[in-house]
Amino acid sequence: MKPIQLFDTASSTFTYILFDAASREAVIIDPVDDQVQRDLEVLREYGLKLIWALETHAHADHITSAGQLAELAGAKTTAPAGCGITTASVQLADGEVLRFGAEQIRALHTPGHTAGSMSFVWRDHVFTGDTLLIDGCGRTDFQSGSSAALFHSLTEVLFKLPDDTTVWPGHDYQGLTQSSIGREKATNARVAGKTQAEFVAIMDALNLPPPKRIQEAVPANLQSGLRHDAPVAHELVQRQADGYAGDVSATLAYQWFEAGEAVLVDVRTDAERAWVGFVPGAVPVAWKQWPGMDMNPEFDNQVLAAGPADKKVLFLCRSGVRSVAAAKRATELGLQAYNILEGFEGDPDTNAQRNRRGGWRFNGLPWRQG
Ligand SMILES: N[C@@H](CCC(=O)N[C@@H](CS)C(=O)NCC(=O)O)C(=O)O
Ligand SMILES: [Fe+2]
Structure with missing residues (x-):
């Protein structure tokens, strides 16, 4: 069984839906606010009941729909404990398991892109968020990022999974959709065969422009995408x-x-x-x-x-x-x-x-x- 992979073209973000075939209980990973209607439609089409809305980290490039999915679909919001997403009803610790029907998904703390970032293991699949991308990895230059921590998460945590584990990344900017641990371990341009010092030097030299929506996205995502920053309640608006x-x-x-x-x-x-x-x-x-x-x-x-x-x-x-x-x-x-x-x-x-x-x-x- 494969996860349902969905793509938001504006932010090049992948959203994933996994479900238990018998009970129809489902999990969504990294949902995007602009795509909430699409995602509700997919759930409806497959006859799924959304149990968990999971984040791999507090995103800087788009706003999550987790809070909306909690209200519209009855999902429980879940986020890595170290991400400061205080509105999430479950704060996940490393190794913690979430169940949906007879299935389960396990959280792996994989810091580096952000300090709280997690990956999620389901059967022989891993959802790597922005820790491991196909032939790449998440940047480490903002939001408590650390290249040394990322090197450790890649080489000592994710690359210790079986080689035939399918890798489902949080983004792809080249039109690729999936990879495997074995392939990334062998060919990933940033990390394969590199020492930690070489990896850190590569990351230091990236010089990427900041994500366009970082200023609005991070505060919104710390509240599961439900923003309450516009003080309008006592005015005639x-x-x-x-x-x-x-x-x-x-x-x-x-x-x-x-x-x-x-x-x-x-x-x-x-x-x-x-x-x-x-x-x-x-x-x-x-x-x-x-x-x-x-x-x-x-x-x-x-x-x-x-x-x-x-x-x-x-x-x-x-x-x-x-x-x-x-x-x-x-x-x-x-x-x-x-x-x-x-x-x-x-x-x-x-x-x-x-x-x-x-x-x-x-x-x-x-x-x-x-
Ligand atoms: N250009 C995108 C941002 C792209 C970006 O910075 N992506 C982050 C993930 S949120 C990253 O880690 N990219 C790694 C890379 O491009 O190598 C935007 O403005 O939103
Ligand atoms: Fe990110």
Whole structure:
């Protein structure tokens, strides 16, 4: 069995999906935000249930979709413990094993490209991230990179795997797709037959320009790709959006709601509502659009019944991912649908304690008891 290999041309990034044939439980490695719809489509096509979203490291050249996949597909986000991706729900240690159905994937700490970087072993395959590339390797000139550490990871960790292990890299810039440990050990231009000093000299002389998106990508990836750096919650903000009427700040949403112009729909699950807090007047309609499911008629019916058809519909969730998906679906149903930016997490005052104690507040606003 081979992994499903997917490619993002803008960043030359490979994303991989592996699954257990019997249970259909699946893992995704290094998903890219611009490709989230493609990946959900693949999961749907194969009838897979996404269990884990894994990162090999905190990427500098593209933004991950792991956080979105957690919300849209129910995956658990997983990242190497040394990468500082604090939002990941599982922080992986060297040697740790993740199970999906009867299959398992093992983490190997392979520092060098970044200090936390990991590779993942599944059967006779290894996903090397940016540690080992085909006839190359990850650069070591930023994000706690170290050529000496990379030399050790390549020669003492990855090259100790059996020669016939298939190598699946994190990127390829030449149109290549896979290699093997034996081949890389014998022919990799940067490391094969080199001493550590020679390798370090090669790496020092690379002089690559920085990745174009490094400034936005690293901070976003430290939060699983869900960015909460735009302080919009307390302003009157309305932005254009693709596929629905627009994005609005909670403050503007509150004004519309108070004026009777809009219906508020909370697409979080019952469990989240109970734990974090209810929003008075909001109609609860959980968004459960897991891949593998057809459009959920229950959602459609409940949203259509949430209020009069001529009112705006404001969608609210935890971080502003599901609310976008729901707003798109509601637009297809003919509603004038808006997404409330950043959901509960956009609120600087929000935490579970305060909301539970104080109750009935969202973004510091006293939503009227409906
Ligand atoms: N040109 C690309 C960046 C390419 C790049 O720096 N890739 C990193 C991986 S994130 C690398 O390690 N490249 C190794 C190499 O090109 O030898 C961009 O601007 O995004
Ligand atoms: Fe990288």
